[in-house]
Amino acid sequence: xxDQKGDQNQINIELTEEIADGEYVNLAMIAHSNSEFVIDFIxxxxxxxxxxxxxxxxITPEHAKRLLHALKDNVEKYEAAFGPVKQSDxxxxxxxxxxxxxxxx
Numbered sequence: 001x002x003d004q005k006g007d008q009n010q011i012n013i014e015l016t017e018e019i020a021d022g023e024y025v026n027l028a029m030i031a032h033s034n035s036e037f038v039i040d041f042i043x044x045x046x047x048x049x050x051x052x053x054x055x056x057x058x059i060t061p062e063h064a065k066r067l068l069h070a071l072k073d074n075v076e077k078y079e080a081a082f083g084p085v086k087q088s089d090x091x092x093x094x095x096x097x098x099x100x101x102x103x104x105x
Contacts, residue, residue, distance in 0.1 A: 023054040024043060025041040025042055025043050025054050025055070027041075027044050028041050028042065029042065032061070035061070036059065036060060037058070037059050037061060037064040038058050039057045039058075040053045040055075040056050041053070041057070
């Protein structure tokens, strides 16, 4: 009987190939109301004045707090394994040429 109860608490999560590939983002913007948090994940490209929202996630305040704790826990585990994450108060600056040679058009 204990096995059946354990099975009831399991969730079957589907991860499509498209979602599994992931999206690179380097900026997140967060807004909230009394009932939800909206997190926009954005990719900014060097030298391009326009950035694109790659994904928008809408969650409840309760789930936002769970996410906060989960991120904190994972950062602590990361730092225990790899050392402190270096953090700067500066706004990230991107080189116009991504570190390679500049081409001419």
